[in-house]
Amino acid sequence: MKEMILIIAEIINTMHDVILDLMEFANLDLTDKDLHLWIMGIIGIGIFGFTHVFFKFLLKYGITAISFVYTFTVMIVIVFAIEIQQQITGRGQMEFDDAVIGLWGFLLFFAAFLSIKAIHKGMNNLLNRKKSKPKNRRFRSEQNKRSQ
Template sequence: MREIILIIAEIINTMHDIILNLMEFAGLDLTDKGLHLWIMGMIGICIFGCTHVFFKYLSKYGITAISFVYTLTVMVVIVFAIEIQQRITGRGEMEFDDAVIGLWGFLLFFAAFLLIKTIHKGIINLLNRKNSKPNNRRLRSDHSKRSQ
C-alpha cells in the first residue's frame, strides 16, 4: 500500500511541476495557491459533470442506487484515510488488504439491507393483495346485481 501511495504522490508531483512549467511558459505568473484554485476548480467541475450525468442515469433505479454509489465513494475515502493514518501514527499496519476487507464489510451489510428491504416489500405487497381481494369481489358482486 505504501508503494501505491508513493507512486500516486509521484504522479501528482510530476503533474504539478509540468503544469507550473506550462503556466510559466504561457507567461502566467500563478502562485501555488492560484494554481490550486484553477486546477482544482477545473477538476471539480469535470467530476461534477460526470457525476451529474451518472446520477441522472442511476435515478431511473431509485434513490437507493444513488445512495449506494455515494456511500461507497465515502467508504473508499474513509478506509484509505484510516490506512494512511495508521502509517502516519504507527498504530496498526497500513495494508491494502485491510482497505479491501473494510469495503467488503460495507458490501456485505448493504446486501443484507437489500435482502431485508426486499422481504419487507414482499410482505407489504402480499398484505395489500390480500386486503384488496375482498374489495374486488364485493365490487364485482355489486356490479353483477346492477346489471340484473
C-alpha cells in the same frame, strides 16, 4: 499500500511540475495558490458534471442507488484515511487488503440491507393484495352482470 501511495504521489508531483513548466512557458505569472484555484476548480466542476449525469441516470433505480454510490465513495475515503493514519502514527499496519476487506464489509452489510428491504416490500405487497380482494365474490359477479 505504501508503494501505491508513493506512486500516486509521484504522479501528482510530476503533473504539478508539468503544469508549472506550462505556465512558465506561457509566461503566466501564477502563484501556487492561483494554480490550486484553477486546477481544483476545473477538476471539481468536471467531477460535478460526471456525477450529475451519473446520478440522474441512477435516479431511474431510486434514491437507494444514489445513496449507495455516495456512501461507497465516502467509505473509500474513510478506509484509505484509516490506512494512511496507521502508517503515519505507526499504530497498526497500512495494508491495501485491509482497505479492500473494509469495503467488502460494507458491501456485505448493504446486501443484507437490500435483502431485508426486499423481504419487507414483498410481505407488504402480499398483505395489500389480500386486503384489496373482495370477500364476497358472488356479490361482485352479480354487480358485474348488472352493469353490462
